[in-house]
Amino acid sequence: MKQVLAYTRTAIALHWLIALLVFVTFPVGVIMSDMALSPDKLKLLSYHKWLGVTVFILLVVRLVWRVAHRPAPLDVAMPHWQMLAAKAVHVLLYVLLFAIPLSGWLMSSAKGFQTVYLGVLPLPDLLARDKVLGDALSALHQVLNITMLLLVIAHIAAALKHHFVDRDGTLVRMLPFLGRRTSK
Amino acid sequence: MNKFIAAILLLLSFGAAAAEYSKVQADSSTITFVSKQMSVPVEGAFKKFTAQVRINPAKPEAGVAHMVIDLASIDAGSMEANDEVKGKSWFNVAEFPRAEFVSSAVKALGAGKYEAAGKMTIKGKTMEVRAPFTLKEDKGVLAIDGAFVLKRLDFGIGSGLWSDTSVVADEVQIKFHLLLK
Ligand code: HEM
Numbered sequence A: 001m002k003q004v005l006a007y008t009r010t011a012i013a014l015h016w017l018i019a020l021l022v023f024v025t026f027p028v029g030v031i032m033s034d035m036a037l038s039p040d041k042l043k044l045l046s047y048h049k050w051l052g053v054t055v056f057i058l059l060v061v062r063l064v065w066r067v068a069h070r071p072a073p074l075d076v077a078m079p080h081w082q083m084l085a086a087k088a089v090h091v092l093l094y095v096l097l098f099a100i101p102l103s104g105w106l107m108s109s110a111k112g113f114q115t116v117y118l119g120v121l122p123l124p125d126l127l128a129r130d131k132v133l134g135d136a137l138s139a140l141h142q143v144l145n146i147t148m149l150l151l152v153i154a155h156i157a158a159a160l161k162h163h164f165v166d167r168d169g170t171l172v173r174m175l176p177f178l179g180r181r182t183s184k
Numbered sequence B: 001m002n003k004f005i006a007a008i009l010l011l012l013s014f015g016a017a018a019a020e021y022s023k024v025q026a027d028s029s030t031i032t033f034v035s036k037q038m039s040v041p042v043e044g045a046f047k048k049f050t051a052q053v054r055i056n057p058a059k060p061e062a063g064v065a066h067m068v069i070d071l072a073s074i075d076a077g078s079m080e081a082n083d084e085v086k087g088k089s090w091f092n093v094a095e096f097p098r099a100e101f102v103s104s105a106v107k108a109l110g111a112g113k114y115e116a117a118g119k120m121t122i123k124g125k126t127m128e129v130r131a132p133f134t135l136k137e138d139k140g141v142l143a144i145d146g147a148f149v150l151k152r153l154d155f156g157i158g159s160g161l162w163s164d165t166s167v168v169a170d171e172v173q174i175k176f177h178l179l180l181k
Helices: A009-034 A039-068 A080-110 A131-165 A170-174 A176-183 B002-017 B079-086
Strands: B030-037 B040-046 B049-054 B064-070 B098-110 B113-122 B125-138 B141-151 B171-180
Touching: A009 A039, A009 A131, A009 A170, A039 A080, A080 A131, A131 A170, A170 A176, B049 B171, B125 B171
Parallel strands: none
Antiparallel strands: B030 B040, B030 B171, B049 B064, B064 B098, B098 B113, B113 B125, B125 B141, B141 B171
């Protein structure tokens, strides 16, 4: 049986690439925040920023792609509130994936540390150095991250429930190889 | 009458040209620096220093400077960094609270540029440094602006783990902006 993909290959690739990067960027952020100042901490801080900026770039590509290539509607029976909740979580995740790197970039500027992408491309400082603002943006970055962590947990839990409990095709839309294996 | 005015102007200009500046305006003078951390330029400053400078813009070659920098007054960009750089592996301010520069010669580089040579002492090590600078007179205030690159590892600033120059570059740019009356 030839599968009709709900999402394009590009959309699927972007989804998993961003997921992978976030799964690395997040713990790097937590680890480096707890470290005392050291050369390793400075390295992790830079890697964290480069990873985060990469997420931001990929997210913009993904949103543009999403607008140009609408996925097929989900053809799975579920309560209306679940459908709404899923939509809301997806939209919020997009918003957070945009706002988190942005807050990190602005925080860096406010703290007086420019972001130099991959050590070669200096990003403009949109804010002047301002300690109070820097601390506020740092707190915002943290709150947005905790919110995203909770939403990602819900997102994953829901995907797994659909696949293993409801046994519907929701997860297969984003992981087509799962469908191939089970349809054999 | 015209001759008289000309004579006065000549006298005035001579007077201005002969002026020697020696009162460093501590509140408006600054010593700042830029270090590179992971390719990111980070600005810092020394908030407290004393500078004894005597210079006549008509003959800057005769100028002399003696600066003493209170290293504990450093602003390295963040509180965490300030604490770190006062420690043993950086400036070790407990043992070496001050950095000192004593000029030995000033020469003209042409095009309104000069260069001060002298001895810089930090952390018990003394090295020869050369700092190019410019002079600008405006309304009785002389601005001396200059910058030079100092190699931190020459003085053992940032030793041990911190000697990794791929994280913190060896070259640190020092900038001075002195206003004299
Ligand atoms: C998807 C992108 C990102 C994620 C998931 C993320 C996640 C995190 C997390 C979880 C922390 C630890 C918070 C804490 O425990 O206090 C953190 C800290 C931090 N992040 Fe990000 N981040 C991202 C992007 C960025 C970007 C693009 C920058 C800067 C250009 C950045 C700069 C920072 C900084 C400087 C900290 C240190 C915390 C502080 O000083 O308050 N982040 N990040």
